[in-house]
Amino acid sequence: xxxxxxxxxxxxxxxxxxxxxxxxxxxxxxxLNTVEEIEKIIKLTGSERDALSAQGLFRVDITPYFISLIDxxxxxxxxxxxxxxxxxxxxxxxxxxxxxxxxxKHSPVPGLVHRYPDRVLMLxxxxxxxxxxxxxxxxxxxxxxxxxxxEEFEMQIEYLKRTPQVRDVLLSGGDPLVLAPKxxxxxxxxxxxxxxxxxxxxxxxxxxxxxxxITDDLTEMLQKYHPLWVNIHVNHPNEISAELDExxxxxxxxxxxxxxxxxxxxxxxxxxxxxxxxxxKLTRIKVRPYYLYQCDLVEGAGHFRTPVAKGIEIIxxxxxxxxxxxxPQFIVDAPGGGGxxxxxxxxxxxxxxxKIVLRNYEGYMTTYExxxxxxxxxxxxxxxxQNKRPEPGQSGVMGLLDGEEMFIKPEGFxxxxxxxxxxxxLKDDAKWKPLGIGSGKLEDNS
Ligand SMILES: *Cc1c(COP(=O)(O)O)cnc(C)c1O
Numbered sequence: 001x002x003x004x005x006x007x008x009x010x011x012x013x014x015x016x017x018x019x020x021x022x023x024x025x026x027x028x029x030x031x032l033n034t035v036e037e038i039e040k041i042i043k044l045t046g047s048e049r050d051a052l053s054a055q056g057l058f059r060v061d062i063t064p065y066f067i068s069l070i071d072x073x074x075x076x077x078x079x080x081x082x083x084x085x086x087x088x089x090x091x092x093x094x095x096x097x098x099x100x101x102x103x104x105k106h107s108p109v110p111g112l113v114h115r116y117p118d119r120v121l122m123l124x125x126x127x128x129x130x131x132x133x134x135x136x137x138x139x140x141x142x143x144x145x146x147x148x149x150x151e152e153f154e155m156q157i158e159y160l161k162r163t164p165q166v167r168d169v170l171l172s173g174g175d176p177l178v179l180a181p182k183x184x185x186x187x188x189x190x191x192x193x194x195x196x197x198x199x200x201x202x203x204x205x206x207x208x209x210x211x212x213x214i215t216d217d218l219t220e221m222l223q224k225y226h227p228l229w230v231n232i233h234v235n236h237p238n239e240i241s242a243e244l245d246e247x248x249x250x251x252x253x254x255x256x257x258x259x260x261x262x263x264x265x266x267x268x269x270x271x272x273x274x275x276x277x278x279x280x281k282l283t284r285i286k287v288r289p290y291y292l293y294q295c296d297l298v299e300g301a302g303h304f305r306t307p308v309a310k311g312i313e314i315i316x317x318x319x320x321x322x323x324x325x326x327x328p329q330f331i332v333d334a335p336g337g338g339g340x341x342x343x344x345x346x347x348x349x350x351x352x353x354x355k356i357v358l359r360n361y362e363g364y365m366t367t368y369e370x371x372x373x374x375x376x377x378x379x380x381x382x383x384x385x386q387n388k389r390p391e392p393g394q395s396g397v398m399g400l401l402d403g404e405e406m407f408i409k410p411e412g413f414x415x416x417x418x419x420x421x422x423x424x425x426l427k428d429d430a431k432w433k434p435l436g437i438g439s440g441k442l443e444d445n446s
Pocket of ligand 1: 113114115116119120121169340
């Protein structure tokens with residue numbers, strides 16, 4: 001470990017014995033959620049009091065450890081904004097959605113989102129150690145009654161067993177690390193029994209909210225299920241404490257590769273200098289920045305949104321300026337279920353048939369001379385090309401390039417371009433029904 005990170009405890013907890021403070025069950029059972037409890041630690045603003053007293057707000061709960069990281073005298077503290085609600089949360093905005101990533105539509109069985117060809121997102125609980133105000137899954141998270149049943153878990157396992165293209169399972173929720181240790185182990189064991197599942201990932205903010213959960217018992221258990229990857233979720237350098245450093249050190253020593261996912265948020269981390277400090281501190285605690293997300297169009301998160309350009313500005317300030325390991329990918333998770341779309345600054349200036357003109361982070365402009373002779377890769381004799389994994393209906397632009405498909409058409413394209421023609425030919429057909437704008441496939445009606 002390099003320079004020590006600091007450790008903080010709010011003055012109200014000064015007399016709590018270390019044995020309790022460092023016990024994750026104590027942290028969970030002493031979480032704060034009312035005006036009275038929170039006010040003992042930080043002086044609340046009118047807007048925060050209103051929100052905390054409002055009905056029907058997304059669940060509030062904060063571990064004593066995490067609330068201690070807030071500077072009680074700063075109403076704009078970046079950690080405070082992530083976990084203490086304000087009245088602005090109740091303000092609707094244009095394009096706001098309940099399930100902005102259309103996850104429910106992509107779920108073949110409850111709690112299992114199969115959006116991409118070879119991997120699934122498995123929601124194993126609705127509970128978290130602390131609730132983030134901008135939660136993308138606030139439609140289900142926090143509600144103990146909405147948590148997944150044993151029956152649903154068995155359905156998820158059955159689906160995975162009969163779906164051999166799934167080679168990567170991402171456990172999320174809620175937060176898988178708040179599950180009772182036995183249940184978490186059962187999930188991992190059952191997944192490992194499925195031969196085609198190659199890697200398991202955990203998405204968890206527990207190391208950040210409650211680093212004491214990363215016990216030796218936990219890392220010993222996790223190691224049995226390798227290859228296992230963990231993504232944590234840190235948004236601001238102030239979240240990187242001595243305790244988090246110790247937790248990620250334990251995970252890394254258990255052979256678990258660590259990544260970080262952040263959400264870009266106005267007033268929290270929408271600054272290239274904050275992001276550079278965050279990225280560099282993450283690499284010091286052995287965590288590789290993985291994704292920086294544009295804030296989703298989710299209810300309650302409107303006041304956190306930044307222009308998409310802010311993310312590109314941040315990547316511009318990272319790439320070349322610091323270690324490549326410290327540069328995350330900036331991602332817009334497409335509203336409506338389009339999935340993750342990476343964005344970055346433009347580095348290509350121009351092309352000709354033999355040259356490409358590029359620029360670097362400094363504005364240095366260069367040319368790369370293309371090879372005059374290029375022996376085209378022969379897919380006929382390449383064993384990998386011959387045995388490629390099928391991605392039914394999902395090969396996308398790659399499928400256009402490798403010749404599998406000639407074109408990709410928007411829904412209804414053929415119908416629109418028939419103009420009156422087809423209608424004329426079919427007008428005597430009793431089955432013919434006029435199609436509304438944007439309605440389903442032509443075949444359905446012909
Ligand atoms: C983010 C996500 C994944 C994992 O995506 P990677 O780019 O492989 O990290 C898988 N499924 C769903 C539904 C997701 O949202």
